[in-house]
Amino acid sequence: MYRRLYTSLSHTTPFLSLPFLPKPPTLLSLLAKPQNLSTRLLFTSAAKMADAQKSHPIPALEKASKSELLRALESSLRTTFSSDSICPSPNPLIIVISGPSGVGKDAVIRKLREARENLHFVVTATSRGMRPGEVDGKDYFFVSKEEFLSMVEKNELLEYALVYGEYKGIPKKQIREYMAKGYDIVLRVDIQGAQTLRKILKDSAVFLFLVAESELALVERLIERKTESKEELLVRVATAREEVRHVKNFDYVVVNAQGKLDDAARLVGSIIDAEKARVRQRSAVI
Numbered sequence: 404m405y406r407r408l409y410t411s412l413s414h415t416t417p418f419l420s421l422p423f424l425p426k427p428p429t430l431l432s433l434l435a436k437p438q439n440l441s442t443r444l445l446f447t448s449a450a451k452m453a454d455a456q457k458s459h460p461i462p463a464l465e466k467a468s469k470s471e472l473l474r475a476l477e478s479s480l481r482t483t484f485s486s487d488s489i490c491p492s493p494n495p496l497i498i499v500i501s502g503p504s505g506v507g508k509d510a511v512i513r514k515l516r517e518a519r520e521n522l523h524f525v526v527t528a529t530s531r532g533m534r535p536g537e538v539d540g541k542d543y544f545f546v547s548k549e550e551f552l553s554m555v556e557k558n559e560l561l562e563y564a565l566v567y568g569e570y571k572g573i574p575k576k577q578i579r580e581y582m583a584k585g586y587d588i589v590l591r592v593d594i595q596g597a598q599t600l601r602k603i604l605k606d607s608a609v610f611l612f613l614v615a616e617s618e619l620a621l622v623e624r625l626i627e628r629k630t631e632s633k634e635e636l637l638v639r640v641a642t643a644r645e646e647v648r649h650v651k652n653f654d655y656v657v658v659n660a661q662g663k664l665d666d667a668a669r670l671v672g673s674i675i676d677a678e679k680a681r682v683r684q685r686s687a688v689i
């Protein structure tokens with residue numbers, strides 16, 4: 404092709420001797436020198452290796468021990484092999500788990516807590532009453548409305564919201580303390596909270612959206628939980644329908660299908676593992 408272009412140009416435009424166009428390479432010149440940069444580099448480093456081998460011969464592989472071979476390789480390369488980690492340790496990660504009411508956020512987090520270490524599950528402060536089985540300081544910090552508003556006043560919360568008539572908010576202090584110790588942070592928020600956190604944290608945190616396999620499954624789950632009044636149930640179901648549209652603002656979507664809680668928790672764990680292996684790490688500052 405190159406030869407054809409060169410020939411046709413020099414034939415059709417005789418007044419142009421085309422000094423800017425180099426002559427096509429001859430077969431001999433092709434054989435004589437390496438053509439591209441990588442071949443040339445290979446050639447050069449192979450030549451260097453051959454020199455090094457002459458001055459520091461590497462013993463026969465079948466006769467030398469591993470440490471003899473290591474020493475010989477080191478002296479050939481004129482450097483020692485470092486046992487330092489090749490990759491720096493990953494940054495502490497902030498994982499935001501959200502989804503419609505009753506989808507299983509608490510249930511998935513409970514499973515995750517059993518299965519993984521080095522995760523800190525931020526305990527949210529709330530002004531709502533305690534549900535049966537909940538423990539203060541473990542499930543939530545249950546505070547009065549006045550106490551909650553005082554925390555807001557002192558700028559102690561990363562984000563807060565009024566949800567179904569009750570306040571919920573994330574204390575900053577806990578996040579800072581645990582991130583300083585190298586823990587990954589799990590935040591459990593409703594969709595409204597996730598939207599606010601996205602604005603504050605942008606891409607420095609990873610956002611997971613939990614969904615049921617269908618709208619029907621979600622409603623059945625809420626009915627079976629038996630923690631809502633008729634009126635609350637209606638509001639939550641209507642809200643959930645609207646909330647599913649927000650999935651596009653999240654990084655990952657995890658289906659928590661009926662009876663498949665373990666699978667959902669495992670998938671969340673795999674997402675955390677993948678995030679820890681990212682080349683460009685997220686870096687959150689609170």
Ligand SMILES: Nc1ncnc2c1ncn2[C@@H]1O[C@H](COP(=O)(O)OP(=O)(O)OP(=O)(O)O)[C@@H](O)[C@H]1O
Nearest residue numbers: 504505506507508509510624628660661662663664
């Ligand atoms: N995969 C699942 N299969 C069956 N039941 C489930 C599954 N996941 C959660 N549940 C049950 O569904 C109900 C709602 O779950 P959970 O309380 O964890 O939801 P939530 O998203 O935290 O709700 P809210 O935002 O209202 O607090 C609970 O009774 C829980 O045990």
